[in-house]
Amino acid sequence: MNKVWKLVLLVGIIAISVYFGTLIPSKQSVESQPIVKAEKKPLFYRNPMNPEITSPTPAKDHMGMDYIPVYADDGDKAKSPAGTVKIDPVVVQNIGVRTAVAKKKSFGRSIRTVGRIEFDEERMVNLHPKVEGWVDEIYVDKTGQQVKEDTILLSIYSPILVTAQQEYLLALNNLKNLKGSTFSDVRRGAEQLVESSRQRLELLDVPEHQIQELEQSRKVKKNLHIHSPFAGTVVNIGAREGQYVTPKTELYMIVDLSQVWVYADIYEYEIPWVKVGDEVDMTLTSVPGKTFKGKVVYIYPYAEAKTRTTKVRIVFENKDNILRPNMFADVAVKAQSMNNVIVIPSEAVVRSGKKEQVFIVREPGKYEPRVVKLGIESNGEVAVLSGLQPGEEIVTSAQFLVDSESKLREAAAKMMESKQTSEQDHSNMDHGTMDEQDSNKNHIDHSQMNHDNMNDNKASQDKIDHSKMNHAPMNGEHVHD
Numbered sequence: 001m002n003k004v005w006k007l008v009l010l011v012g013i014i015a016i017s018v019y020f021g022t023l024i025p026s027k028q029s030v031e032s033q034p035i036v037k038a039e040k041k042p043l044f045y046r047n048p049m050n051p052e053i054t055s056p057t058p059a060k061d062h063m064g065m066d067y068i069p070v071y072a073d074d075g076d077k078a079k080s081p082a083g084t085v086k087i088d089p090v091v092v093q094n095i096g097v098r099t100a101v102a103k104k105k106s107f108g109r110s111i112r113t114v115g116r117i118e119f120d121e122e123r124m125v126n127l128h129p130k131v132e133g134w135v136d137e138i139y140v141d142k143t144g145q146q147v148k149e150d151t152i153l154l155s156i157y158s159p160i161l162v163t164a165q166q167e168y169l170l171a172l173n174n175l176k177n178l179k180g181s182t183f184s185d186v187r188r189g190a191e192q193l194v195e196s197s198r199q200r201l202e203l204l205d206v207p208e209h210q211i212q213e214l215e216q217s218r219k220v221k222k223n224l225h226i227h228s229p230f231a232g233t234v235v236n237i238g239a240r241e242g243q244y245v246t247p248k249t250e251l252y253m254i255v256d257l258s259q260v261w262v263y264a265d266i267y268e269y270e271i272p273w274v275k276v277g278d279e280v281d282m283t284l285t286s287v288p289g290k291t292f293k294g295k296v297v298y299i300y301p302y303a304e305a306k307t308r309t310t311k312v313r314i315v316f317e318n319k320d321n322i323l324r325p326n327m328f329a330d331v332a333v334k335a336q337s338m339n340n341v342i343v344i345p346s347e348a349v350v351r352s353g354k355k356e357q358v359f360i361v362r363e364p365g366k367y368e369p370r371v372v373k374l375g376i377e378s379n380g381e382v383a384v385l386s387g388l389q390p391g392e393e394i395v396t397s398a399q400f401l402v403d404s405e406s407k408l409r410e411a412a413a414k415m416m417e418s419k420q421t422s423e424q425d426h427s428n429m430d431h432g433t434m435d436e437q438d439s440n441k442n443h444i445d446h447s448q449m450n451h452d453n454m455n456d457n458k459a460s461q462d463k464i465d466h467s468k469m470n471h472a473p474m475n476g477e478h479v480h481d
Contacts, residue, residue, distance in 0.1 A: 042069035044056055044069075045057065045058055045059060045067035045068065045069050046067060046068050047061050047067060047068075048061065048065050048066070048067065048068050049061060049063070049065070054067075055067055089364060089365050096397055097395060097397060098395070098396050098397040099361055099393050099394060099395055099396060100344065100345055100348065100393070100394060100396045101391060101392070101393055101394075102342050102343070102344050102384065102388050102389070102390050102391065102392050102393075102394060103342070103343055103344075103390060104340055104341065104342050104343070104390040105340075105341070105343055106337065106338065106339045106340070106341070107337070107338055107341045107343050107376070107378070107381065107383050108334045108335065108336055108337035108338060108376070108378060109273055109334070109335045109336050109376035109377070109378045110332045110333070110334055110335070110378040110379055111266065111270050111273060111274065111332070111333040111335055112330070112331070112332050112333075113264045113265055113266060113331050113333070114264070114265070114328060114329070114330065114331065115262040115263060115264040115282060115314065115328070115329045115330070115331035116262065116263050116264075116326070116327075116328060116329075117260055117261075117262050117323050117324060117325050117326065117327045117328075117329060118260065118261045118262070118263060118325050118326070119235075119255045119257075119260065119261065119325050120255070120256065120257075120259050120260055120261050120315075121261070123230075123232070123255060123256035123257075123258075123259060124232075124253065124254065124255040124256070125229055125230070125232075125253070125254050125255075126250050126252075126253050127153070127226065127229075127250070127251045127252040127253075127254070128247055128248070128249060128250055128251060129156060129158075129205075129226070129245050129246070129247060129249065129251060130203070130204045130205050130247060131156075131158040131160040131161055131204060131247070132158060132160070132244075132245070132246050132247070133156045133157050133158030133159070133160075133161070133244075133245060134156065134157050134158075134242060134243070134244055134245070135154055135155075135156055135239050135240065135241050135242060135243045135245060136154075136155045136156060136157045136222075136223045136241070136242075137154060137155045137223065137241060138153075138154040138155075138239070138240065138241050139151075139152050139153060139154055139155075140153045140154070140228075140234055140237075140252070141237065141240075142234070142237075143234055143235060143236060143237055144233060144234065144235070145233070145234045146231075146232075146233055146234075147228045147231065147232060147233075147234060147254065148228070148231045149228060149229070149230050149231045150207075150227050150228060151227060151228040152225045152226075152227055153225075153226050153227065153228055153251070153252055154225070154226055154239070154251065155223035155224065155225050155226070156223065156224060156226060156245070157222055157223050157224075158224070160204070161204060161206065161224050162220055162222070164197070164200050164201050164204060164206070165201070165206075165214055165220040165221060166220055167197050167200070168194075168197040168198055168200075168201055168211075168214065169214070169218055169220070170197075171190075171193040171194040171196075171197040171198075172194055172215065172218075174190050174193060174194075175190040175191060175193070175194045177190075178190040198211065205226065206224050207224075207225055207227050210224060210225060226251065228252075228254060229254075230254070230256060231256065232254040232255050232256040232257065233254065233255055233256075233257050234252055234253070234254055235253050235254070235255050236250070236252065236253035237251075237252055238250035238251055238252065238253075239251050255325075257318055257321055257323075257325075258317070258318055258319055258321075259315060259316070259317055259318055260315075260316055260318045260323045260325065261313055261314070261315060261316075262280075262282065262294065262313070262314040262315075262316060262329065262331065263311050263312070263313060263314075264280075264311070264312050264314060264331045264333070265304070265307060265309035265310070265311055266309060266310050266311075266312055266333075267308070267309055268303070268308060268309070268310070270335075271299075271310045273335040273336055273376075274296060274299060274312060274333055274335050275296070275299075275335070276296055276297065276298065276299060277295060277296060278295065278296045278333055278334055278335050278337075279293065279294075279295060279333075279334045279337070280293070280294045280295060280296060280314050280331060280332065280333050280334065281293065281331075281332045281334070282294060282314075282316065282329045282330065282331050282332075283329065283330045284322075284323075284327065284329050284330075286327070287322055292316050292323070293316075294314045294315055294316040294317075295314065295315060296312055296313070296314055296333065297313055297314065297315050298312065298313040299312050299313075300312065300313070312333075314331070335376075336376055338375070338376075338383065341375065341383045341384075341385075342383065342384040342388055342389070342390055343381050343382070343383055343384070344358065344381065344382060344384055344388070344394060345380060345381060345382075345396050346377055346380050346381060346382045347380075347396050347397070348394045348395060348396045349372070349374065349382060355371050356371070356372055356373075356374050357369050357370055357371045357372060358370055358372055358387075358388065358394045358395070359394060359395040360392055360393070360394060361392075361393040361394065361395065367395060370387055370388065371387055372384050372385075372386065372387035372388050373385045373386040373387055
């Protein structure tokens, strides 16, 4: 009996060991099992030479190079705008990424062109004699000579001037004799004759001091002087001593160079930016390091036929006579000056034809694309009208490499959205199909039910008719009995 219990106990222990050994695997067996990792599937494959060329499946380009797989981003992709790029600091240093800070300052468009210094046409005079005669003596005989206002330039002998002096002396003597006349008309006539004679001398450009000398000395002057009307520089002398001159002869050309005009040629696409009153900076090769300030005073209403440029006139002060007519100069017109505008380097802008964007530095190695609206551009800088705040740091170099990577990230994000939308639409379609199948099934079941009911009704009717048929002979038989 004890042997039997021992045998039963042994069999039970063996059975329990086998049972628990099957349910709980050993540590060695667990460790020996391979760990299956979820393989990260690429969204698409891009051309290694042209990132804009992609393929949904692995492919090779025309040079035999494999397309590069592009994977979906992890981390805080949902928090960052589409196209945000995160680059390893070592790569940032290798590709030479430089940055700058957006600043707020006064800014204007600068139109650079070449200017020609000319005389101020409002400050120049051409002297011609009013009468025919001979140059008796010349006092200013050198071009470039500075003269003051009322300086004697030359003296001229003219019979007409001699006659005019004699008539004036006769009128003075006549007024002296008739001054005590009792007839007022006679006195008035004598006074009018003196006045008209003197006026004739003034109209013939006889200077005032010679008229006064004539009145005092009562002697006719052979030579009469021609004076300078204002202070300036003699740029041309048209007569010499002894020369016979007429009103057609230009005796002198005198110009006041204390102010000069500068003509600048502006191209057609730049002329809308220029307006009267714009400030102008001018530099000369002969005066290095000095900048002259002027203003646009006139824009000519026509364009040059050969150059298709429009001429503008600029006025400059020339107190030191440094600006010489017929010199060339470098001119910069400050058009459309604006105050307190955000300015960034022009090289920071990535232009795609339809839009302009910059890359904002969010953190070291992280760059966000930002679409901006630009204003005027000048001297390597451009004004930003919207899309950027002062103090934000932007990428100024290697931004095209960053832009290429940004487009890849944006394309991946769009593809993921498209894929999710497609799967959602497919799921909705499957759900709708199942509902439609259930509806059709219910319709079929309902039709089958109606058909079965019709069959049951028909069977019942046939049974009733059959019953009536069996019942009729019985009645007949009863009647027959």
